[in-house]
Amino acid sequence: MCALMSRRALVRLLPSAALFGALLVAWQLAGPAFGIREYLLPAPTSVVRAMLNVSIPWPTHIWITTLEIVGGFAVAAGAGVALGIAIAWSPVAARALVPFLVFVNTLPKVAVAPLFLLWLGYGVVPNILIAALIGFFPVVINTAVGLTQVDEELLDLGRVFGAPTWKVFVKIRLPNALPYVLSALKITATAAVVGAVVGEFVASQAGLGMVIVNAQTNLNTPVAFAALVWISIVGLTLYGVVVLAARRWAPWAEAGS
Amino acid sequence: MIVLDRVGMTYRADAGPVEALRDITLEIGRGELLALVGPSGCGKSTLLRIIAGLRPATAGRVTVDGSVVTRPIPAVGMVFQAPLLLRWRTILDNVLLAAELAGLDRGAHRARAEALLRLVGLDGFGARQPRELSGGMQQRAALCRALLLDPPLLLMDEPFGALDAMTRDELNLELLRVWGEGSAARKTIVFVTHSIPEAVLLADRVVVMTPRPGRVARLFDVPLPRPRTVATRAAPAFGALTVAIHEALTETR
Known part of the structure; x- marks a missing residue:
């Protein structure tokens, strides 16, 4: 049965894999065929060569950017869930926080990035905060919605058994919110990648975003592409981890929909 | 013995008060x-x-055994129209929820929960998820939950x-x-x-x-x-x- 399922998965993946392969081949052949220069569109083989070029300290750049993405994701998740709980728990907190959060969310985060660097200096921390700022809003909203969208009778059930409010919160409201939170975290995982790279674009001493900026000024386009591929590998891995976590901890949510 | 003594209920609504219940007197x-x-x-x-x-009555009073x-x-145990089973818990854990919410020991009620499931014909379904059961079976599990603490x-x-x-x-x-x-x-x-x-x-x-x-x-x-x-x-x-x-x-x- 397991073998059967993996074969079915393979069949499902086949069209996209075939398209991807065909595009790579076409891309590889397009350069020589139309005389496209490497600095405009480097061939896939040049990109791979750049990705494995040991004269560029890739491990350091990948590490820095991963740290910023994962750090931003963690801060967004932690702060988002905490604010969501506060909003769901207390109507006063909701009235105080929601307009403020909506205002913060409408700010163009990219424009705020230079201010963060001004206040916090170069380094990993401001980029983590930019990544977190871009990614935290959906977590707040989904946490608050998941905690409040509970069947009124389910809460009656808790009260019939004489459960105190905190116990109803822990046993009924929180698990009810989990699928909402996990689906917001999928959005946050991709938003954190944007945030980290934007931070590095503005100013930084290391990281894949900085590699792209430097490569662009030197017209070293294969290296810029190589950094882009590394970024997408980091981003896809984080996204995959979140999807797996959702499947592991909230299997009922996916089966239900 | 339950005594309902001239129980009344009036809601406050936007369009004015709505009287839902009036002067209900019953002895059960x-x-x-x-x-x-x-x-x-x-x-x-x-x-x-x-x-x-x-819900508090807005008129009259209810006494159970004098209080x-x-x-x-x-x-009191209660069964609603919807089974209201928590979809992240197994059937057995849903029945045991009654003990958890009441602040009682789960382990001490496990045997009774299993016996109740047997009684309603849900033997062997304790480890299943609610969505795997039919509506009737889910409602049976909800009945077990209401009966767990023997109200x-x-x-x-x-x-x-x-x-x-x-x-x-x-x-x-x-x-x-x-x-x-x-x-x-x-x-x-x-x-x-x-x-x-x-x-x-x-x-x-x-x-x-x-x-x-x-x-x-x-x-x-x-x-x-x-x-x-x-x-x-x-x-x-x-x-x-x-x-x-x-x-x-x-x-x-």
Whole structure:
């Protein structure tokens, strides 16, 4: 049965894999065929060569950017869930926080990035905060919605058994919110990648975003592409981890929909 | 013994106050199964929630064994129209939720939870997820949850109303069996329903309520012998009572 399922998965993946392969081949052949220069569109083989070029300290750049993405994701998740709980728990907190959060969310985060660097200096921390700022809003909203969208009778059930409010919160409201939170975290995982790279674009001493900026000024386009591929590998891995976590901890949510 | 003494309920709504219940006076004896029937919106579910201590009455009072009900009391188990099983818990864990919410030890109630599941024919389903069970089976599990702490009073709010007719008939007889018809230790049950035949089959007495504001229109004794079976429905007295209650309900409109 397991073998059967993996074969079915393979069949499902086949069209996209075939398209991807065909595009790579076409891309590889397009350069020589139309005389496209490497600095405009480097061939896939040049990109791979750049990705494995040991004269560029890739491990350091990948590490820095991963740290910023994962750090931003963690801060967004932690702060988002905490604010969501506060909003769901207390109507006063909701009235105080929601307009403020909506205002913060409408700010163009990219424009705020230079201010963060001004206040916090170069380094990993401001980029983590930019990544977190871009990614935290959906977590707040989904946490608050998941905690409040509970069947009124389910809460009656808790009260019939004489459960105190905190116990109803822990046993009924929180698990009810989990699928909402996990689906917001999928959005946050991709938003954190944007945030980290934007931070590095503005100013930084290391990281894949900085590699792209430097490569662009030197017209070293294969290296810029190589950094882009590394970024997408980091981003896809984080996204995959979140999807797996959702499947592991909230299997009922996916089966239900 | 449950005593409802001139219970009334008036909601505050935007368009002004809405009177849902007026002047309900009833005595429900220990071990009695009382059915409440009435048109939609007559406040029978509200009345059940007042007895449960979930909503405060705005007039009159409810006493259970002499003490006034002001908030949920441990003596009550409740079954709702929806099974309300937590979809992230197994069937057994859903039954044990009653103990957890009441702040009691899970382990100490495990054996009873398993015995209850056996009693309602859910043997071997304890480890399943709610979504794997049919509506009838889910409602059986909800009944087990209500019975876990062995409350002397069971409040049932149209518990089988969402089920198909055959499953409903089956569960009616099952409820009577689980209730322990004829045994001295049987629970007091207040059962809200839309179905007159269901009320007659189950109850010792049937209360017919008026449209809003809900009042007691008529009280019917159901003298059918117990234990009641499939054959009870064929008894002439069953048919006569069903018609009489139906007529009483029509008169209230």
